[in-house]
Amino acid sequence: MTQINDSQRSDGIQALVNDSDFLKELLQSFLQEHLESEITEFLQAAPYERAEKRKGYRNGYKPRMLRTRVGTLNLLVPKDRDGCFQTGLFERYQRSEKALVLALQQMYLQGVSTRKVTAITERLCGTEFSKSQVSALCGRLDTELEAWRNRQLSGQYPYLIVDAQYHKVREDHRIISKGVLTVVGISREGYREVLAVQCAPTENESTWATVFRKLIDRGLKGVQLVISDDHKGLCNAIERYFQDCQWQRCQVHYLRNLLSTAPKKLSKILADQLRDIFNAPDRETAHNRVKKMVCLYAQKSPKVAQYLENTAEEVLACFNFPEEHRRRIRTTNCLERLHEEIRRRTRVVRIFPNQNSCLRLVSALAAEHHDTWVSGYRYLNMEPLAHENITIAQNLVTPKPLTLNPILQNF
Template identity: 50%
Template structure:
């Protein structure tokens, strides 16, 4: 079994000698095994984890007290994000790996995901971001057992070296001046500064929010949104030709 072989190889590297090998480079001695069950995507593995006399050996195959493969835990978290019920998650994991996670175990995994998301959403912004890209999309969201369409507001920043990162994501009942203003104000409270240039679509409420919260920043209409909006006014048979013409004009706008 590959997992068992990996454990043995780790121990050999740790003490500098294989099992039963005589070596002047030996750094320690083996001291038996202890059993460990590890739940994976392909079933439950029963492993014999080697120990050393000093009790310092720690495998990289799994963390101390970890009982489930990280990839499996990630799958459970993804199902949670997609709105799959606890009952269905239990059924999927039982069919997938022969183990049914309890509701409390699934809730614990979901809690750690919520904590990681909260830490991301509340992290301090300690460097200037001269460029911002603002956009929104509508997604179906389950809230209190009711599914509705909500606006997902997204702010992507570009630093002085051209590196992009998502500064924040927020939910709103709809895209409006108020929702964007509150979102941008929250980013400023987290430390956002140094904004010189903002790119977005031509949504009037969004533009008003930018003027209010980031009054010193220049604004530019998003090229992709401009093309989409233009094509909305054309019959499908003319779309390809007009798109090429618009791109030609845009590339020579200077």
């Protein structure tokens, strides 16, 4: 018999993992078994089992589709004779699917649907719906999502990641961009959570202040680091509501901003040099590399040198935290990926019929990801942070976030 070596076995496993049909069949089989175990537990008896504690009998199945990341699954949901059994399996997906369908229905009813939207609406929910039905569905879903957005927060959130995204919304016979302000927290246990989702006419200090004030009222505490881009209004609100915290400017945004001040021919070498700073083993090494860059570009590109001198401190706060955490707390990438996934799902709507419709769908999608995060893998091992007990007072170098003081004032 031919021996299968470890490499061949590994290649075979990898091929299966990359096979979407295989993953789809595997997930469908697993979820079908889950449904069977749910009704067995509900009835307190397996099929054909004679049991004194039995609470009812099975009564066939009803087909149900479930859209997942590996494709649409065709499942058979068990029924009982009394019609009392309800599975909890679909709850995670129901909010976002309802919100999407409602957005399409509202577009259809307002007479702004395209043939594509009409076709999708018919396929998802049929054409037999009225304004009163849509209004009732909106009310129920909005109540559920509002409760989720306003839930009390318990525990501590050492890291906050903050950003905004924009969606097209119809308002007063115009199409305008509405901001959706989002805050993701990393808990003391190391899990990501969506803490805030709020619509705003624009992104400024006032709107961000409202978001932060509500978070604090809901019980937000234990924040040590806030990660964001350098939007002036946002930074002012951070400084106002998180005075004892450090601020980390997103290194990805910073790189783009710096390159915009430089001649195009310097872009590649500048990017490489900046990454050397970002990947430094410690804060002192990062500072030394910044100093060298400033000296190097003082004559070659004064704008680059000045920009570095004035702002480099803003991207180095992550060096005050455990090395194991730095790659994930130095950018807003975690939140950017969430926004990309939300945009992918909202693309079918294109232009929301109103602000409530926008907030409803974005909230539902954010809640779906929140549920996945808190029930999934641990994003960060927080033991190093607890061990080091990092505070601003304990750091030898205390940054002054949200200011433009030069870092080379002691030269």
